[in-house]
Amino acid sequence: MEIIIQPDARAAASMAARFFTQTIRRQPSAVLGLATGSTPLPLYRELVQKRLDWSSITTFNLDEYLGIGADHPQSYHCFMQENLFRHVNIDQGNIHIPDGLAENPEEHCGQFERGIQTAGGIDLQLLGIGSDGHIGFNEPSSSLASRTRIKTLTERTRLDNARFFGGAGLVPRHVITMGIGTILDSRKVVLLATGDHKADAVAGAVEGPVSAMNPASALQLHPHAVFCLDSAAASKLARVDYYNWVFQNKPSWQRLDED
Numbered sequence: 001m002e003i004i005i006q007p008d009a010r011a012a013a014s015m016a017a018r019f020f021t022q023t024i025r026r027q028p029s030a031v032l033g034l035a036t037g038s039t040p041l042p043l044y045r046e047l048v049q050k051r052l053d054w055s056s057i058t059t060f061n062l063d064e065y066l067g068i069g070a071d072h073p074q075s076y077h078c079f080m081q082e083n084l085f086r087h088v089n090i091d092q093g094n095i096h097i098p099d100g101l102a103e104n105p106e107e108h109c110g111q112f113e114r115g116i117q118t119a120g121g122i123d124l125q126l127l128g129i130g131s132d133g134h135i136g137f138n139e140p141s142s143s144l145a146s147r148t149r150i151k152t153l154t155e156r157t158r159l160d161n162a163r164f165f166g167g168a169g170l171v172p173r174h175v176i177t178m179g180i181g182t183i184l185d186s187r188k189v190v191l192l193a194t195g196d197h198k199a200d201a202v203a204g205a206v207e208g209p210v211s212a213m214n215p216a217s218a219l220q221l222h223p224h225a226v227f228c229l230d231s232a233a234a235s236k237l238a239r240v241d242y243y244n245w246v247f248q249n250k251p252s253w254q255r256l257d258e259d
């Protein structure tokens with residue numbers, strides 16, 4: 001794992017954005033895995049400002065609430081259109097987000113998985129992390145081998161997301177999410193985490209044991225996982241000096257393109 005610690009949330013998002021910019025420039029037909037939530041907003045703003053060519057890019061989003069439609073203002077369909085897709089030249093036919101109103105959700109999950117395979121697999125997956133360590137909506141105790149499926153949100157996640165719905169009681173209980181196994185199949189993963197409310201989850205994911213109780217710890221099994229953190233999210237890591245030293249001494253062939 002690569003742990004990159006930046007002084008603040010904006011710099012951490014910029015660092016994560018550089019991985020996406022580099023992939024889109026070097027691989028114009030890349031398949032990207034995308035996330036929603038508050039954390040990636042500055043990253044998406046930066047990608048929009050860069051005026052990249054998205055015309056041949058394909059995207060798969062991690063998750064969607066079950067029971068709400070694409071036109072619901074809190075749906076992840078709406079979020080993605082608002083914050084990214086309508087600002088770039090992506091072909092709308094290349095966008096894949098689980099359908100919260102699928103007639104047969106279980107069958108839909110299988111189709112979503114097959115869609116990723118047909119597209120050639122995900123080249124670069126963006127992740128956030130829940131305060132309980134969830135990635136996608138794989139809550140603690142999720143199988144580390146799981147595939148896209150229906151999950152039940154924990155009360156903690158519903159409380160965390162209450163701010164978007166105007167109350168925890170209004171947050172749907174069920175979601176469709178890529179599984180941890182699905183995420184681990186991506187060729188590269190960039191997890192962006194900012195704020196001290198993520199510090200425990202990040203410390204558990206990076207320095208704790210691999211455990212279904214901290215789903216992000218499964219990334220220890222991934223050959224190319226990068227954590228882009230601000231200093232608040234990194235504040236409970238024990239080996240910050242080492243991670244900073246490694247980053248400062250990266251060999252030139254491993255460095256990211258300059259902007």
Ligand code: F6R
Nearest residue numbers: 035036037038039128129130136
């Ligand atoms: C959203 C997702 C979630 C979020 C996580 C953090 O697509 O997959 O795992 O990344 O809940 O959300 P924020 O960024 O709002 O703290």
